[in-house]
Amino acid sequence: MSKQTQVYDKEIVFAGLAVFLIIVTFPFWYNLVLGKAASAPVPELTKEAKAAKTCVLPAAEMKSEHMRILDVWRHSVVRQVKRVYTTPDGRDFEMSLTNSCLECHYNKTEFCDKCHTYASVDPYCWDCHIDNPKEIK
Ligand code: HEC
Ligand code: HEC
Ligand code: HEC
Numbered sequence: 511m512s513k514q515t516q517v518y519d520k521e522i523v524f525a526g527l528a529v530f531l532i533i534v535t536f537p538f539w540y541n542l543v544l545g546k547a548a549s550a551p552v553p554e555l556t557k558e559a560k561a562a563k564t565c566v567l568p569a570a571e572m573k574s575e576h577m578r579i580l581d582v583w584r585h586s587v588v589r590q591v592k593r594v595y596t597t598p599d600g601r602d603f604e605m606s607l608t609n610s611c612l613e614c615h616y617n618k619t620e621f622c623d624k625c626h627t628y629a630s631v632d633p634y635c636w637d638c639h640i641d642n643p644k645e646i647k
Contacts, residue, residue, distance in 0.1 A: 551628045554620040562614055566595070566603055580607060580635075608640045616644040 559565075565572045566579070583605035586592045595605045603610045615621045618641050626632060635641075 551624040553622075553624050554617060556614060556617050556621075558616075559614040565614075566597060566601075566610070577633075580611075583607075607635060608643050612641070612643050616642070618642065 567575070572579075583595065584607075586595070587605050593605055595603045597603070612618060622633075
């Protein structure tokens, strides 16, 4: 192999490497350029949820507290046989994973799962509770 072709090969290797690095790091600098943090998932609202406008509690609270709320609901239903939750602003909800949460958020895949997959949590609730009450695909 002549020196000439060796240099040529090196150039190809470096060009290839550069292209590879650009592709691999694309999500990072793309977000940097657009000034966004590494993209967190955006859970989709069903049209029923949109029509309802608000969740059981304000969205920020739901975001951080929904696991504890579900725990309190379960406890209340199973231990205290109390099935109705009244919000601080006076709305009543049946304390039910399937009949309340999934009544509005029946697009579990595009809502609950979208965050859970991102956060690597896999709630085992669906071993027993129906996760698709409206039988959507
Ligand atoms: C009456 C319909 C309705 C019910 C019932 C309902 N939600 Fe919501 N939920 C909404 C709406 C509407 C929003 C968006 C509110 C907003 O953006 O202000 C929301 C937002 C949320 C969020 C925050 C999403 C985000 O983007 O940060 C979580 C988490 C959530 N709901 C979980 C639940 C759970 C768990 C239950 C049952 C305990 C439940 N929801 C019951 C309508 C509902
Ligand atoms: C905005 C993002 C987001 C949405 C939307 C969301 N979750 Fe979560 N959920 C999380 C995160 C993050 C955790 C883990 C929190 C932790 O470990 O403290 C979690 C944890 C949970 C847990 C506890 C799991 C465990 O093993 O501890 C349950 C139960 C749960 N979510 C139910 C739901 C249900 C039902 C819905 C849809 C109605 C939903 N979540 C929608 C982000 C979300
Ligand atoms: C081994 C089966 C099983 C698993 C797993 C399970 N549950 Fe339940 N859950 C039940 C049974 C049975 C009831 C009682 C049903 C009733 O009285 O309506 C119940 C009731 C509830 C209730 C109140 C009633 C209702 O309709 O929702 C909530 C809320 C609840 N569970 C939340 C959860 C959450 C959140 C998880 C996951 C973190 C979970 N459950 C996992 C079996 C299970």
